[in-house]
Amino acid sequence: MVPRLNPLTLLAAAAAVLVMTTAASSWAVSLTVASGAVALAAALGRARRVLLAGGAILAPFWLSLLVMHGLFYPEGRTVLAGWGPARVTAEGIGFAFDMGLRTSAFVLVLMLFSFSVRVPDLVAALATLRLPPQFGYVLASTLMLAPIIAVRLHTVRQAQESRGLVVEKGLGSRLKAVRLQMVPLVLGLVHDAGTRAQALDARGFRRAGPRTSYREVHDSAAQRFFRWAILLLAGAAVVLRIVASASGGGPA
């Protein structure tokens, strides 16, 4: 847990790291950031959740990268193996590796952020920036959607199994089950959203005028300074990258 850090500090740090990683455009930096995110997650006791969620996103992504660029990279010259039109080239593998590492750094940092921040605190902190409350609500809903979907999906599946659906281990059976569950899942979520909208209206959510926040989110001068500093650093990294590109150099 990171109890004394303002969610905006965590958000600024995550955003700055991602911007700097992109600006660096270096597999070594990407690998360092990704490893750092996993190490930090482990130190905070969240390695399992971060790796599981990150893995679910990254595994298919890596697979598609290797297939697309490893086998069919147009600029590939150094052929390592070939089967007709499909050629494994060193350049293709290198590109897939670079893209994969960069995306891994992105996903792992964002997973670490979302598993470290308390969503209601983030919403309260965003309210202090005078952002529209709808912005905070949409953000919070998005971050909290995954567990809601998981619960709803579980319920639908239990209802269907209780009426004779047998999900076997094969891919076909699983895909059929997913297809059967998608329509009720979406319809259920839409139905819930409709009834919730009336309650939100009655509770003054769309009301104009000033709002207050019940939750006090800890902040400090040092954290405010850190946020400005790291965002400036990220801006500087982008400028450096542009200058380096314009002069024809830059990191590989």
Added chain:
Amino acid sequence: MSRQEMSGRNTSGQNAARTTLCAAIEGFTFHGGSGPALRGVEIEITPGSLTAVLGGSGSGKSTLGRLLAAWLAGGRDGVLRGTLQLAAGGRQGEGCPLVFSGTGDDPRIDSAAWADHVGYVPQDAAAMLSAVRGTVEEELAFGLENRGTARSEMTRIVAETARRTGLTALLERDPATLSGGELRRLAIGCAIVTGPGVLILDEPLASLDPAGERTVMELVRDVRGRGAAVVVLSQHADGLTRQATHWLVLEDGAATAAGPPDRLLAGGSLASSGVVVGGPPVLPAAGAGSRPVAAAAPAAASGPAPAPGLPPALQLEGVSFGFDANDPGSPLLLKNINLDVRPGEIVAVTGPNGAGKSTLLRLFNGLLRPLRGNVRVAGKGIAGVPTGVVAERLGLLFQHPHDQLFERTVQREVIFGLERLFGQHASAKAAAALAEVGLDASGGVHPHELSGSGQRLLALATVLAREPAVLALDEPTVALDAHGLDRLTAAITAAAGRGAAVVLVTHDLAFARAHAHRTVELKDGALVGC
């Protein structure tokens, strides 16, 4: 009170402003609706009063409640003709009546400003919550935050509201982890936190155990004691609605009777309304439920008890269960449960909220697996057998129809999975099940468009259509009006008559005593009275 007129509000969390709400609804028709959902309904709600709007499922109670609370609006949600008048000073006639003629010139109500004076709690308490607040206290404060209440004042009001609703010990809890009764109290707390002069509660006692019912009834008394008016929408003439000063009876959207409860009960005005009429009122006392419990009713079960000696259709042997299977030291929810239910036998399982009754039913078909012990259905153990296969022998009715219904039409809902069981006869079986619950004319309707009672009966039809050897029914009476209860009773009797074993979990002790061959209580993880 229109958008321009709203300004004053009471967020003291103490006494409510004396508020009078009058409505004369000539007609309200939903956009796309085939006919009026309400017609010829007049109601006057005065400070400190308790009014009960009674009617069967689909009679228009919730529509009236939502119109009174501005959750439904003329123009936006349907065509409204009539008047609404809100006098927040307590003197009738103070506020100008809002006249709706069903045209584009009708007044528009600011639902948030209206909610300062008229609070509404839907039957599904979870729908009241914002879903983006991490604790009970933050959820209570949500409405105050939106009104710009100062933090020190918010802290005071939240603490006061939590005290009144009995939520003080739960302030730090995640709302998603609350029990049904706790959730209902939180929803009421969210409605009263801004101190409305009128509070409208839709089926506030549904699914609550006696302790939960008692808490809600005490809360209603507290709200009225502070000068607020309470309106209860219900299909039960129970301990709460019998305390009302005035009843309004709805049938097919029209008011069929109005007046003091005693006069309406004596005059037989409820006969065709679908309202469930129990015994005399039971005052809320420690350990007693508010629903009329037929203490003197004979245990007249549906048909004779099955002959002893038949092999059990459902058998539980030494079943124990806890949610933390990895921690052998964690407390068990169910301990060493033994239960035999014979073909044709109806067994009722009672017990307080959170005792594990629904969990017990989920062990029957393998949705949950016991940590120890065996479950046998129709003589066969279910260990290692997929739930979808056990479902050929055991039908489970979920506690919330919302969780059970997932198809686009009533017809598709019932026929799901039947082809596997009955092949070409699936359609006939589905039609027969729909006819049994009285929904044979609603095959093309979307399940969400059915009334609460209709959804419950549809969920029951999905179970009956499979003709299982064992029926496991979780709170089957909830949301059913008198007509629905008759259908349920007939269906259970018929199923038992053809040799099915029936296990029903219920808080409705009167129903259990009237229709079950025996009643067992789940308490502290053990079944008592087997």
